[in-house]
Amino acid sequence: MKELRKLAAVALAYARSVWAYPGAEVLRTIFLLVILVVFLSLWRTTYGAMHAARLGGLSLAQMLEYLVGTEAIILSAPRFAERIGDDVRTGGLAVQLTRPVSYPLFQFAVAAGESWPRLLLNLAVGSALVALVTGTLPVSAAGVAAYLLAYLPAFLLYAALFLALALTSFWLEDAWAITFVASRMVMILGGLLVPLALFPPVLSRIARILPLQLMVYGPARQLARPFAGFPSLLLDQAIWLLILGGLLWLIYRKGVQALHVQGG
């Protein structure tokens, strides 16, 4: 309980630091708007060329809102590799490790504090743009509720995976490359740009086996189909959380041992 209160305080402090520079946060949404405008152009052309009102069961507005849902998650996602790489290079890690709070949990709290406000901002700005250009409100209250509920475990999954990868900088010079590659895997197999429903069957089957779609596709599809297949989504997320959480714990323990050997 005490531990939890500490972590909440950390998260809150970092959340506040996000809002300390509102100008910078607004600038950060530029890229979200650009990607939405690009995909609006691409999908509008595609829907027109196919003479279809729905593709993969989604209307144009819903397709764009799906993209808002995925990009909101990815563009607000924590960047562990840079922060932990800096900690290792500057020796700040030694200080961090002596603090009376678990290092991985501390990083989770920091990530939550920075990511959650940004997610909400992205979701609001993106949805507003979609509503503006398509003239329809692309999402219901139930959709947003289901999205946010599924986002919580999705965030933990994403954070566990990328924190585990970032911790490899305890051994490697730089974990940038490995996390960059992983983020590209999330992009394609997580359904960042195209919903899994539109994948060729083989690829769709592969993507469904992997946990990446639980981080992005899973929550984002809730926006169009609130609570569809919800229990099984949460169950899958819970199972993978145990697996990735275990992996993170293992890597962290080995990493700290490695640090002790090298003398930090």
Place this chain on the structure above:
Amino acid sequence: MLAVQTERLSKVFERREGKRRTSHVAVDAVDLAVDLGEAIAFIGPNGAGKSTTIKMLTGILHPSSGEARVLGLVPWQSRTRLAHEIGTVFGQRSQLWFHLPAGDTLRLLGAIYELPPALVRQRTGELVERFALGDLLAVPVRKLSLGQRMRFEIAASLLHRPKVLFLDEPTVGLDVIAKAEVREVIREANQGGATVFLTSHDAGDIESIARRAIVIDRGRIVFDDKVSNLRRQWLTEKVVELRSEEEVEPPEIPGVLVEKVSRYGLRLRFSTQELQVRQVVGLLLERYPVHDITISDPPLESVIAAIYQGEAALR
């Protein structure tokens, strides 16, 4: 021709904070004249305009108004031509390639200054010997200590035998031995004819390198004279050291600070604005059977510290 000459040289920085525009006068109508071969110390509190002045003299910044000539050239108009003739060390900014051996940077600088490779090798050999850096030429810079790195920085700035050397805090962070070496080399360069323009917090640097001091405060020159006069004129304080023939009790004279008490000795400090020397000495002679008494100016170190803290005013 003078090494450095300025006339009402000024720099104003414009700032926008939200919708409010503010301007900050960093350098305010500075007149300077430095002869070829001089060694001057350029001192003042942080933010007084030292770096801004040096950056205008090296052509990095354009002034807001006023004129300057360095070796007869207008720095910001003939930047690259001037750069061939001057050397710079900015203590906090490295010109060395971090991941490569320093020898590579020296070769590259040779190419930048358009020196023939044979001359670069010869000069590198001399400098490396002078700074005792021979074994380190092939070591990546990131693996060097701060002192070693700084010696390479100064060696790099001397490679093309500059006529004027601008040194901004060249001994910052060095140990005593490295400091002495760096000073020695700067002095040698000065004796070889190079004009030295030095900024430093370190009284030892100033005392051993410069003969003339220029103090700048809030963008204006407030002192320009010999270093020895700086000590006498800057602080309005005197230090009195006294030896008594009997054991002493510290005196209680208003305005006099007791710095140190020993069995037979005292060290006192007072401001000549509050008390006159003869008043204080009179009181002391009355009270103690004086064996010996000396009255001196405070050490240069205290003077420099006071200047950098922007506390003391000129008498």
Place this chain on the structure above:
Amino acid sequence: MSRADRLLFWPRLLFGALRAQAAYRGAFWLSIGAMVLNDGVWLVFWWLYFSRFPVVHGWHLTDVAALWAIGATAIGLTHGLLGNLPRLAQLIMQGELDVYLSLPKSALPHLLLSRVHVANLGDVLFGPAVFLLLLHPTLVRTALFLLAVVLAAAIFFGFTLVLQSLAFFLGRADLLAEQVSISMITFSTYPSPIFQGALRLLLFTLLPAGFIDVMPVSVLRAPDPSFIAEAAGFAVLLNLVALFTWRTGLRRYESGNLFQARM
């Protein structure tokens, strides 16, 4: 020192910059590999897309592959080999130009060739590889590909230089420059016909990614002399504006003075 020696200085400088980054051999190749993979993932995305919707306004998968080949090579040359170009705003803000300005070489080329950005070197490998492996390189097509790369690189260069030089005038311009830069790159990787109306106008003026989007068709597939002339003219103009911005900005350069640190 001869004129040739003086010219040889620039490639030597670039070589030094490459060696400095390759000091960590493992990380060097890993970063390059990661970027190649990234570009590859985008081609997979387009393969996914075209496997479902075979033609968009006359564009096929090979046209998008050509767009990526041209764009990646141009980005690799301007943001990879000239590694300081995309971080110019940051260098200006932090007063890092001081060192270059106190040396007797032209500051802009000196600074640009002093650092390579390793990841974008992957783009320099990826672009030509895609062209050679997937896009039927004949002699004529290779010449046209190189022409497209030169034009695209010139547009990226001029655009990025203007954008980053804004730091001289605005102070804190690094985040703005970064976001606009990513936007430009993003727009330059999609088929031209999907952008219509006011957006299309924007892409041929303020955010000139439109010129690059057209290249797979108007330079490579069916060379259009009038488009090539327009793109070349635009590139020249843009670079003149960029040099003017840089030079004007340099007069206002404030170095990393104390006053700035407070902001």
